[in-house]
Amino acid sequence: MTTDRRAELAANLAAVEERITAACADAGRAREDVTLIVVTKTYPASDVRLLHELGVRDVAENRDQDAAPKAAACADLPLTWHFVGQLQTNKVRSVAGYADVVQSVDRIKLISSLSAAAERTGRELGCLIQVAFDAESGARGERGGVAPDGVGELAAAVADAPGLRLGGLMAVAPLAGPYAGRQRAAFERLVEVSSRMRVDHPAATMVSAGMSADLEEAVRAGATHVRIGTAVLGVRPGLG
Template identity: 60%
Template sequence: MAEHIGNGGRRAELAANLTRVRERIRAACEAAGRADEPELIVVTKFHPASDVRLLAELGVTDVGENRDQEASAKAAELADLPLTWHFIGQLQTNKAKSVVRYADVIHSIDRSSLVGALGKAAAAAGLQDLACLVQVNLDPEAAPGRGGALPAEVPALSQLIDDTPGLKIAGVMAVAPLGADPAAAFRRLMAVSAGMRARFSAATMVSAGMSQDLEAAVAAGATHLRIGTDVLGARPAVG
């Protein structure tokens, strides 16, 4: 595990993992006939700030976190680094005030009450353009609480974000449903993105694809990939 590897060994491990992931991305782009490579967001949840610092030394500029308490602590500890922080987990309205202090992009906006809370927090913090992605539920049969707005709800939610001072609508995010064909799921997401871009030309971000399905996301046209395990390995043991 990471805690048993010296700093130099951990750096070499992360470098090798990053190389493999970047080669997968390049190969996926070539297979899809894409000239542009999507941005890599390394999801660092459950891994220590020391790993994030090593990743920054290796050229990583974008990191993703799922839990506010962990993310806020890491962002404070690593404030000297030129990182872009992406909050990608489900977000409770009572965490909005905390999240806006460090997050550059929020990927998981799925309801109007959250837009209101983020707008209020952004205004209090003096923010003008906090980038917001609408999380799209690509599986309407998913259990409640799974997160994500239904595709039919996206236009109104996007408009609400655009109308809220301190926030800007930046695009869409989704997770391919378990057991579903990720290629088909991501094609549905791209259709939602196209509708959004028709109304908000600057909302070009499409956050899709993880370690197990990044090739499908690249083929569909994702602009940002969220990769955790294939870069950092299994989560550290707790206790």
């Protein structure tokens, strides 16, 4: 079974690689400018090990109860773990123990908690500000995230927080609001917001955008990281 699964993952990775390479070529970008993050939520640690064998070095999770045991089971592998889900402050201490990057930072209270946890564990946490294009001014979006005009305040807070490193921005294509159904426009706006932020924080170059259905739009808009789950691992258990 493991041999079959490895072959399946290898074929899926090759197909995703072709898509990313083609999108980079269309956009006049170098392939090495875009990092593939494989979102392994609901899939077992055995899949993470197979992905590592196949060359994957960045993996993502969105639920601490799934991620913590999986990260522990794969602690011997040289992987970068990204936490991409909405994060409650009561889960911060656990997430800070294994995540290298938290991509869903969207409020001051969370920054304070992450900083305290990073200091406690002696680790540096990379942080991305999650931008929500369906949010009203100062509000959070349905999937978490802060409105574009709130990015500056949060970026400054992360940059000043002990134990945290401001990595850049993340967004999910919005389901509502002016950018609903307009992924390319949303991702282009994200890149614009990133450019403005880098005036004050030039090292915060990550732009995490795009998933299985819209990775091409994200790459063409300028994303540096794409988060791919279904196209690599298949339809998640319980979803069809």
